[in-house]
Amino acid sequence: MIVCSQMSSTHSYTYHMCTQYRQSHYAFLYFYCHSIHVVSPEGSVTVLPNATRSFQGDSQSFNCSALGGPGNMFSWTRLHDNMMVGNMSSLTVSVSSATDGGQYRCDVTNLAGNDFDTVTLNGELLYIHCLHDDLSFAYQQLNQLLLVNHLL
Numbered sequence: 001m002i003v004c005s006q007m008s009s010t011h012s013y014t015y016h017m018c019t020q021y022r023q024s025h026y027a028f029l030y031f032y033c034h035s036i037h038v039v040s041p042e043g044s045v046t047v048l049p050n051a052t053r054s055f056q057g058d059s060q061s062f063n064c065s066a067l068g069g070p071g072n073m074f075s076w077t078r079l080h081d082n083m084m085v086g087n088m089s090s091l092t093v094s095v096s097s098a099t100d101g102g103q104y105r106c107d108v109t110n111l112a113g114n115d116f117d118t119v120t121l122n123g124e125l126l127y128i129h130c131l132h133d134d135l136s137f138a139y140q141q142l143n144q145l146l147l148v149n150h151l152l
Contacts, residue, residue: 040113041068047106053122054095061092062119064106071110079103079118095123 044067076086101123
């Protein structure tokens, strides 16, 4: 039989779990107990990097961290369409369209509480409009732009 009780204070809980057992030939009743202290992540959630710019075809990774625990659970939401996009402490976004840009939110939850932080991904699509006569010039400009962005 397991007996559980909890005592709460601000932003933390302590769980006491006890297992009752009887020694085989004796009428003695024993309890084995252990405690788990859970601390809320409130006020400690951070996402790095906190803002970034990526071009179409790039991938961008974000890492969410929080104090508190044990048992921190992570979830990521893309805010403009309220879509859940991840459930780990890190998130990688592949920029394939303009809708991949915007704000992403990392929520951290455990038995004692929850908190969140947001990050902004500025996803940019690259378009080149040129006349047929300017095609070689546009190709040179594109190569220079890609080289500059690669070096940054």
